[in-house]
Amino acid sequence: MRLANRLALLVMLAAAPVAIAGAVRQAAPVNDAAITEDALPPRLSDYGFFADLSARTPASGVHPYDLNTPLFSDYSVKQRYVYVPAGTAARYDAEAAFEFPVGSALIKTFGYGEGAAYRPIETRLLLRRASGWVALPYVWNAEGTDAELRRAGTRVPIAFTDPSGQERRISYSVPNVNQCKDCHNLGGAITPIGPKARNLNDGAQLQRWHAAGVLDRAPKDAPRLARWDDPEASLDSRATAYLEVNCAHCHNARGSASNSGLFLDWRQPDAAARGIGKHPAAAGRGSGGRMVVIDPGAPEESILLFRMASTEPGVAMPELGRATSHDEALAMLTRWIAMMPERGQSQ
Amino acid sequence: MHYRLAAAALLLFASSASARDLIVEAGPNAQERLQLALLDAQPGDTVRIGAGRFELTDGLSLDVDGVTIRGAGPDQTVLSFANQLGAGEGLLVTSDDVVLRDFAVEDSKGDGIKSKAADRIVYHNVRVEWTGGPSATNGAYGVYPVESSDVLVDRVVVRGASDAGIYVGQSENIIVRNSTVEYNVAGIEIENSRHADVFGNVATHNTGGILVFDLPNLPRGNGGDVRVFDNRIVANDTPNFAPAGNIVATVPVGTGVLVMANDNVHVFDNELAENGTANVMVTSYREDYVDAEYDPLPRRVVIRDNRHGRTGFAPGIPGGEALAAALGGALPPVLWDGVGPAASLRLEDAVPALSMGLTPGAPLTQADPRPVDLSGGVDAPEPPAVRLPEAMEAAAR
Numbered sequence: 001m002r003l004a005n006r007l008a009l010l011v012m013l014a015a016a017p018v019a020i021a022g023a024v025r026q027a028a029p030v031n032d033a034a035i036t037e038d039a040l041p042p043r044l045s046d047y048g049f050f051a052d053l054s055a056r057t058p059a060s061g062v063h064p065y066d067l068n069t070p071l072f073s074d075y076s077v078k079q080r081y082v083y084v085p086a087g088t089a090a091r092y093d094a095e096a097a098f099e100f101p102v103g104s105a106l107i108k109t110f111g112y113g114e115g116a117a118y119r120p121i122e123t124r125l126l127l128r129r130a131s132g133w134v135a136l137p138y139v140w141n142a143e144g145t146d147a148e149l150r151r152a153g154t155r156v157p158i159a160f161t162d163p164s165g166q167e168r169r170i171s172y173s174v175p176n177v178n179q180c181k182d183c184h185n186l187g188g189a190i191t192p193i194g195p196k197a198r199n200l201n202d203g204a205q206l207q208r209w210h211a212a213g214v215l216d217r218a219p220k221d222a223p224r225l226a227r228w229d230d231p232e233a234s235l236d237s238r239a240t241a242y243l244e245v246n247c248a249h250c251h252n253a254r255g256s257a258s259n260s261g262l263f264l265d266w267r268q269p270d271a272a273a274r275g276i277g278k279h280p281a282a283a284g285r286g287s288g289g290r291m292v293v294i295d296p297g298a299p300e301e302s303i304l305l306f307r308m309a310s311t312e313p314g315v316a317m318p319e320l321g322r323a324t325s326h327d328e329a330l331a332m333l334t335r336w337i338a339m340m341p342e343r344g345q346s347q
Numbered sequence: 348m349h350y351r352l353a354a355a356a357l358l359l360f361a362s363s364a365s366a367r368d369l370i371v372e373a374g375p376n377a378q379e380r381l382q383l384a385l386l387d388a389q390p391g392d393t394v395r396i397g398a399g400r401f402e403l404t405d406g407l408s409l410d411v412d413g414v415t416i417r418g419a420g421p422d423q424t425v426l427s428f429a430n431q432l433g434a435g436e437g438l439l440v441t442s443d444d445v446v447l448r449d450f451a452v453e454d455s456k457g458d459g460i461k462s463k464a465a466d467r468i469v470y471h472n473v474r475v476e477w478t479g480g481p482s483a484t485n486g487a488y489g490v491y492p493v494e495s496s497d498v499l500v501d502r503v504v505v506r507g508a509s510d511a512g513i514y515v516g517q518s519e520n521i522i523v524r525n526s527t528v529e530y531n532v533a534g535i536e537i538e539n540s541r542h543a544d545v546f547g548n549v550a551t552h553n554t555g556g557i558l559v560f561d562l563p564n565l566p567r568g569n570g571g572d573v574r575v576f577d578n579r580i581v582a583n584d585t586p587n588f589a590p591a592g593n594i595v596a597t598v599p600v601g602t603g604v605l606v607m608a609n610d611n612v613h614v615f616d617n618e619l620a621e622n623g624t625a626n627v628m629v630t631s632y633r634e635d636y637v638d639a640e641y642d643p644l645p646r647r648v649v650i651r652d653n654r655h656g657r658t659g660f661a662p663g664i665p666g667g668e669a670l671a672a673a674l675g676g677a678l679p680p681v682l683w684d685g686v687g688p689a690a691s692l693r694l695e696d697a698v699p700a701l702s703m704g705l706t707p708g709a710p711l712t713q714a715d716p717r718p719v720d721l722s723g724g725v726d727a728p729e730p731p732a733v734r735l736p737e738a739m740e741a742a743a744r
Contacts, residue, residue: 152382155404155432173433176382178408178441185441188464253566256441259463259493259517261565272564272637279634280592281565284457284487284510287592303592313406314457314486319435 030059032085035127036103044123044138044147049083049107054145056109056120061086063212067199069228069241072326073110074170075162077118081107082195082214089216090195090209094223097192098215104128106192111140112160121156122174123147126184126192133190135180151177163328170323179320187254198225198266199245225266228329239336240266242329246318262293275304276340283307286315296340305334350384366391373399381426382407388414396450398423406434406455412442415742418450421474421504428455436461436491437475440468446742448472454479459505461491467736468492470500471743477507481530481588485509489531493517494567497735501525501743509588510595511536512553515543517567522733524548532589533558533598534580539570544733546577554587555595555602556580556622561609562594563638571610571646572730575617580604581656582621587663594634599624599663608632611647613729620656624663625678626698627653631686633708643707644687647727651695655680665712674701683719684711693724 031048034041041047051059058064062083070078084090085103092098100106105127111120120140127134138147139154153176159169175182184190200206206218225244226237244266250257251264260281263273272278275293280286280303288306295301307317309325316322351370369384369392371377381401384394390413398419403426409416416438418424428437437455440447440462451474452459459475462468475489489505492498493516503526505512512528513535515521521543527550528534534550536558537543543559550556557580561570580603589596598605601623606612607630619626627650632643659678662671671678678701681694685702694700704715 151386152379153405154379171432173405176405176408177386178382178410178439179406179434181410181441182408182439256463258566277635277637278564279562279594279636281562282458282487282491282493282510282514282516283590283592285483285485285590286457286487287590289591291592312456313431313433314435314455319457320433323432 030061030083030105032103035083035105036129038129040136040149040151042149044125044140047105047125049081049105062107063209063214065195065200065205065209066202067194067245068202068225069199069245071193071245071321072329073321074158074172074324075160075168075326076110076112076121076172077114079109079111079120080194082209083107084214089213092197092215092217092219092222094197094219097194097196100128100192100195102128102130106195108194112158120144120147121158121172122150124175124180126190133184133192135177135184135190137174137177137180139174150174153177153179162324168324173321173323175320182256182320183249183318185250185256186252193249198223201225228332235332235336235339239333242333246329250318275302284314286310286317288315294337294340297338297342299334299337302337305330305337308333350380366393368392369394370397371395372397373401377401378403378405378407385409385411385414385416390414390444393417396424396426400425400427402430403428403437404430404432406431406436406439406457408434408439408441409445410441413444414442415446415448416450417446417448420449421451421472424450425453426450427453429453431456436486439463440465443467444738445469446471448742450474451476453477455486457486458488458491459486459508461488461493462495463492464494465492466495467497467739468495468499469739469742470503472502474504475508475512476505477509479507481507481509481532481585483509483588483590485588487511487593488514489528490514491516492521496520497739498522499735499739499743504528506530508532509590510593511558514538515540517565520733520735522546522735527551528553528556530585532585532587532593532595534583536560536595537570537573538562539565539568541570541572542730542733543573545573545575549579549581550603551579551582552585553583554585554589554600555598555605556583557603558595558598558605558607559609559612560594560605560607561632561642563632563636563641563643568638568641569610571612573609573612574730574732575604575612575614577616579618580622580626581618584621584623584661599628599667601625601658601661601663602628603658604628605630606645606648608641608643609645609648610642611727611730612645613649613651613727615649615651615653617653618656619653619680620658622658623661624659624667625682626655626658626680628682629692630684631705631707633684633705633710635708644691646687646691647725648692649695649725649727649729650681650693650721653696655696655698664714665710666714670716679718681721683721685715685719689719689721690724692721693726694721 209215210218477485487510512531681700702719
C-alpha cells in the first residue's frame with residue numbers, strides 16, 4: 001500500500017467510532033510495505049496480519065504455530081503466527097533460528113483466558129527489514145479491537161487464575177523496544193528465538209511449514225527439544241529444554257548474559273558453564289546466600305532455583321517479563337537437581 | 348511527542364542531521380517520557396534530564412551509539428528506582444561512545460548503572476546510592492561497565508552497593524579516577540580486566556577499599572596490568588554485608604587493597620590508614636573451580652612508596668585477634684596468604700609483612716602465620732599509563 005493510501009486508511013480508522021471499529025474487516029492481504037518500510041506503524045491493524053482483528057483470525061499467508069517448550073511469561077496464553085512474503089521461504093537451519101527473508105514477520109500475542117474469554121494484552125512483532133530484525137510491542141485496547149505501538153513499554157494490571165487454581169494479581173510488563181532487544185540479542189544483532197528446528201519439531205509442524213511454503217525444507221532428522229511438561233520424557237531432557245528456552249537466549253556465549261559465564265544452551269558440554277558447582281560472577285543479592293548456581297543433589301542450595309522462585313527485581317531471573325513464579329517448572333527443576341549425583345560421586 | 352526538543356536544535360535538525368537536545372523534565376509519566384527519549388535519540392544527540400526527582404517503575408535502557416545522557420547535577424537530577432518493579436538494573440547501556448554525566452541513580456533494585464559491551468563509555472560526575480545505608484538487600488554494583496574497551500569513570504560517587512561501588516569487569520583500557528566510594532562492600536573492583544589505572548580516588552568506610560581480582564569460569568580472564576596509585580584508602584570499617592555466595596562476601600572488614608589471583612599489579616603512592624585488618628592483602632583464589640586457563644596465584648605484584656598509617660588493629664580474619672595479640676597488638680600492614688612463590692611479590696614499603704602460610708585452597712582457619720621478607724621479590728616493570736581517546740577526556744570536562 002502506498003503511504004498516501006495508508007494515511008487515508010489511518011484517518012478513516014481514527015474517525016470511526018470504537019463501536020464499529022471492531023467490525024472493520026481486513027479482507028486485504030498483508031501489508032508488506034508496513035513490514036519492510038522504515039516507518040513504525042502506529043497500530044497493529046496497519047499490517048493486515050489478521051482478516052478479523054477482533055477475532056484474531058489470521059489473514060491469508062499468516063500461519064499459526066506452536067513450540068514444544070514455550071517461554072514462560074506469567075502464565076499468559078500466547079498465539080504465535082509466522083508470515084513470509086509470497087514466493088519466498090525461510091531457510092532451514094538445524095541449530096540456529098531459521099534465516100527468514102526480508103519482509104517476514106513473527107507475530108506473538110500475549111493474553112489471558114481461553115476460547116471466547118481470551119483477552120489479548122499485547123502483540124509483539126519481529127519484522128525482518130533489509131536492515132535486520134526490528135522488534136515492536138503493540139498494546140491492545142480495552143475493547144480488544146486493535147493494538148497501538150508502545151515503544152517505551154508499559155504496565156498493565158492483570159488478574160488471572162493460574163493452572164493450580166490460584167488467583168494471581170500482577171503488574172504485567174510490556175517490554176520497551178530495548179528490552180525486546182535484550183532477549184533477542186545474539187552477538188549484537190536482533191535475532192528470533194522461537195523458530196528453531198528443535199523447538200518447532202513436534203513430528204509434523206516442520207512439514208506443515210514446508211507444505212505452506214514458509215520453510216524451504218523440513219528434514220526428517222531435524223533435532224527435537226522435549227516438551228518441558230511431557231511426563232513421558234526424561235527429567236533431564238525436560239530440564240534441558242526448559243533452561244534452553246527460558247534462559248539460553250541470554251545465557252549463551254553471544255547473548256546478553258555472556259559475561260556471566262553461565263551458559264544454558266541445550267548442547268552446552270561444559271558442566272561448570274551449565275552451572276554445576278559454579279560460583280556466581282555478579283549475582284549480588286540474587287545469590288540468596290547460596291554458594292553455587294547448581295549444587296547437585298541439593299536444590300535448596302542452588303542459586304538457579306532461588307532466582308527462578310523470586311519475583312523481586314535484582315533477584316528474579318529472567319530479569320524481564322516475569323512477575324510470577326512458574327511453580328510447576330520449579331517443581332520439575334527441583335526434582336531434577338535433587339536427582340543429580342552429588343559432586344564427588346559423579347566422577 | 349512526550350518530551351521537548353530544544354527549539355534551536357530542532358531548526359538545525361530540519362536541515363541536517365545535527366546533534367539535538369532531547370529534553371525530559373520531571374513530572375508525571377517520567378518512565379515513558381524518559382525511555383522514549385532514550386529510544387529516539389540519534390548518534391550525537393544529548394538526552395538532557397532536568398532537575399528534580401524522577402520516580403521510575405522499570406529499568407531504563409539506551410542502545411544508540413554516541414548519545415550523551417546529561418542531568419543538571421548529581422544532587423539535582425535524581426532517577427529514583429525505589430518503586431522499581433522490573434529489570435536487573437536502573438539504567439542499562441549497550442551502545443558505544445556514550446557519555447553519562449551529572450545525574451544520580453538511587454535505590455535501584457539490582458545494579459545501579461550497567462554498561463555492557465559499551466566501548467568508549469564515560470561516567471562523569473554521576474552518583475549512585477542506596478539511600479538506606481549498607482544493607483544486604485541493596486543492589487550489587489553501583490557503576491558496572493563490563494565486556495568493554497576504553498572505560499572512563501571520573502568523579503563518580505557510589506554509596507551502599509552490596510557488592511562493589513565501582514566494578515569494572517572483563518574489560519580493557521580502564522581509568523577509574525577522582526571518585527568517592529563509601530559504605531559499599533567493595534569500594535572499587537577491577538575484575539578479569541587488563542590495563543587499568545585506578546588513581547585519585549577516596550575509598551573509605553567500605554568493607555574493602557580497592558580490589559583487583561581474577562576469577563575462573565568467565566569468558567574473559569587473565570586479568571592484569573593494573574596500577575593502583577595516589578588513592579586515599581582509609582578507615583574501611585563497614586562490616587561485610589554482601590549476601591553469601593558472592594566472592595566479595597569473603598573480604599575481611601578492614602581491608603585497604605586486596606589483590607587476588609591477578610598479574611602485574613602495582614600498588615604505589617597511596618595513603619593507607621585505619622584499615623583494621625590490613626592495608627594491603629595479596630592472596631590466591633581459594634574456591635574450587637574447573638578451568639584449565641585459570642591461574643589462581645597472584646603474579647608480579649609490586650607494592651611501593653605507600654604511606655602506611657595505623658592498621659591491623661581489628662583483624663577481620665579468623666583467629667585474627669589472637670594473632671594480633673601474639674604480634675604485639677596489631678597485624679602488620681601487608682598480609683599475604685603464602686600460596687605460591689614469595690618471589691612473585693615485591694614489597695618496597697618499609698613495613699613488615701605477614702605470610703599466612705596457607706596451602707593452595709586451604710581456608711584461613713588452617714593458617715600457619717609467620718613474618719615474611721618480600722623485599723627481594725620480582726622487579727616487574729610498571730605497566731604504561733592507560734590512555735583513552737581524547738574525545739572521552741573532552742566529554743569528562
